[in-house]
Amino acid sequence: MESKSTGSDVVSKNTTSYYDLSPRAVFATMAGAMLAMFMASLDQTIVGTAMPRIVSELHGFEHYSGVFTSYLIASTVVLPIAGKLSDIYGRKFFLLLGIIWFVIASVLCGASQSIIQLIAFRGLQGMGAGIMQVMVWSVIADLYPPAKRGRVMGLMGSVFGLSSVIGPLIGGYLTDGPGWRYAFYVNVPVGALATFIMVLFFPHIRPKKEEGFKIDYAGSLALVTTLVPFLLGLSMEGPAYPWTSPTILSLMAISLVSGFIFFRIESTASHPILPLQLFCNSVFSVSVVAAALSAVAMFGATLFIPLFVQSVLGSTATESGKILMPLTISLVITATISGHAISKFGKYKPFAVLGMVITTIGLYLVSMMSVTTTYETVITNAVILGIGLGAAMPVFSVSVQNAVKHQLVGTATSTLQLMRTVGGSLGVALFGSILANQFGPSFRQVISPEVFSKIPQTMLSRLNNPQTFLGAESFDQLESLFSHENIVNKMEFLGSVQQAAKIALSNSLHQVFIVATGIIFLATMLTLFLREIPLRETNHPEEVMKEIL
Missing domain, CATH: 1.20.1250.20 (MFS general substrate transporter like domains)
Incomplete structure (x- = not known):
């Protein structure tokens, strides 16, 4: 050097x-x-x-x-x-x-x-x-x-x-x-x-520097045109731009075509920006996919647990925000302990499997929450979830970096971070879509026919949107929405609508958390195939293990 x-x-x-x-x-x-x-x-x-x-x-x-x-x-x-x-x-x-x-x-x-x-x-x-x-x-x-x-x-x-x-x-x-x-x-x-x-x-x-090295400009450009429309499409998806809208479909089509071009370029480039042979390494491929799946679940939890507390349990925004503090504290403590244990025992796979199992249990417990769940139960479930996420947090960075040549550490590390970010973005879009699509049918199913018959047709589209019922002030929003309507026993009527909305939100979030549980379960199964390579004691080139790429 x-x-x-x-x-x-x-x-x-x-x-x-x-x-x-x-x-x-x-x-x-x-x-x-x-x-x-x-x-x-x-x-x-x-x-x-x-x-x-x-x-x-x-x-x-x-x-x-x-x-x-x-x-x-x-x-x-x-x-x-x-x-x-x-x-x-x-x-x-x-x-x-x-x-x-x-x-x-x-x-x-x-x-x-x-x-x-x-x-x-x-x-x-x-x-x-x-x-x-x-x-x-x-x-x-x-x-x-x-x-x-x-x-x-x-x-x-x-x-x-x-x-x-x-x-x-x-x-x-x-x-x-x-x-x-x-x-x-x-x-x-x-x-x-x-x-x-x-x-x-x-x-x-x-x-x-590698002899004859040239920057892979074509691969870099193709990667940019793959990621930008894909991430933009995920961030735009919503009521204004559903999955089937021409805008979202066009962005995804551009991303798909660019992705195909990117892989063609990288497969023939002499010095690719992302060497595809990295994915032939089972440790690398299992780690990055498991990390991406866990990111999907983690983003789903951190975004939608506060929403559950605020909109279903009726807590304030401050209280719903505080729910993430015990999750974060348990995650940090467990990640620190897990990292030290990996260094002490020289093994990472047990912590990956254990972390994913506990995360699966935590998310399943979260998915079982309902309108009768107490604030203390939510905190307990969040702590369990944090322990699982923390136990697995240091694993994949260690396993990926240990499994490649030191000359590829930057490339391997950036790919891992890329997969985590894409996984998190996909999780936000996926779970948001599930919530929006599940709420309307669930609301119509749980509300009584008598109450439903009093709702003007012009109001149905507003009430089918979960945004109307988000926040502890949802009752005030309902009262304002129906302020010009002449309804007998209006306060009782509004209370019934709000209660139906809480149940519908609870049912919809149940579907969100169930899907997240399924995804993290897949990640757990994947970690069972994570190959354990003894951790190197040195970065000295002569000591690099033969089985890595």
């Missing part, structure tokens, strides 16, 4: 590989990497809290989802490209690029004067976040051999947990205090500190 001096005495000028770094340099580098990851994950929760104020001031409620969609698409598309290039040109440049890019984009977001500007700048911010994400996980693989990597993966889980807990608090304080723009400006000092640490302590170690 080639090494370039950082000009600092902290990192030796003779350092030619990551396994030659001093413990001090390794510790400092990890601190900088964790700061970068903390900044990106914190930004998501802070911005989510600030969004109502943002759309109010920028007058862009109709583009509310676009602020998140542009970020998601940009951060996803850049993952495999950044991962591949870092395998060739080294991690330091791309990690610093991601941090600096993210900080500059954050400043632009804070300075936005319209919602359209904010959407565009959030896309730029997403690109920086995607680069940082894959670089941090790849740097962990560079600094720690697989036998020691589990505990570090577990610690990274605590970063996500901490950001999800304090993010809404910081977002609320900044939004109500100096203003929502500081929800973006807060990234500047954090990013500056992370940049300073990485410049000072992290050496620029550039792997030996």
Whole structure:
């Protein structure tokens, strides 16, 4: 490997590989990497809290989802490209690029004067976040051999947990205090500190480039045209654009054709952006598919459990948001313990299977909740779910990175992150569609004929939409909706409609959680086929195992 001096005495000028770094340099580098990851994950929760104020001031409620969609698409598309290039040109440049890019984009977001500007700048911010994400996980693989990597993966889980807990608090304080723009400006000092640490302590170690290497521009373009319309279609799907609408079908058709072209290009490219032979490795293929399936289930749980608490149990938005705190805390604690156990025992498969089994049980218990379920029961089920997700969280990163040559770590890691993101996006769209399609028929089935006969035909379309009944204030919304209708015993009538809606929502969410349980069960079955490869004790090239690709 080639090494370039950082000009600092902290990192030796003779350092030619990551396994030659001093413990001090390794510790400092990890601190900088964790700061970068903390900044990106914190930004998501802070911005989510600030969004109502943002759309109010920028007058862009109709583009509310676009602020998140542009970020998601940009951060996803850049993952495999950044991962591949870092395998060739080294991690330091791309990690610093991601941090600096993210900080500059954050400043632009804070300075936005319209919602359209904010959407565009959030896309730029997403690109920086995607680069940082894959670089941090790849740097962990560079600094720690697989036998020691589990505990570090577990610690990274605590970063996500901490950001999800304090993010809404910081977002609320900044939004109500100096203003929502500081929800973006807060990234500047954090990013500056992370940049300073990485410049000072992290050496620029550039792997030996493959002879005749050429960037796979055609494959990169085909990958972009595959992912962008696919993710855009998933994010747009809803009442305005159902699955069968020309817009969604056109986007999916473009994605399908581009995907076919992408695989044709990658199968013949001399240096593909995504080497298809990776999928011939059973450990890699089982891990990425299981990770994608678990992401589908996890996103379904975290999005729809608060909805159940707020709309079925009638709790406030604050109470429904708090339900995720015990899930997050149990996930973080279990992920940390699981990571340490993987490093201690040198095995990952038992934790994958155990985590998936507990997650399946947790989701099944969630699917059994109804209008009579207590708040305490929901918390118990959420904790069980968090324990399962946490136990499996470090596994797939460790198994994937342990199963490939070190020269392919960036590519393999970015593919894993890509599959997780796509799985999560697919889960959101799938479960949202199930909820919307199940609610109308269920509502008409549970409401009494007498009450149903009093509903004007003009109101039926509104009442068939679950959006009408979301939130603890749904009764007030119903009262406003029927304010001009002359109905005998109106308050009793409205109470009956609301109760029917709660039962219908409960039945519809039951279907959502049952499907999620089935998906996570498939992931559990898949982990049974996960091959156990002894974790390497070193990253030194001479010690790399023969059975990996």
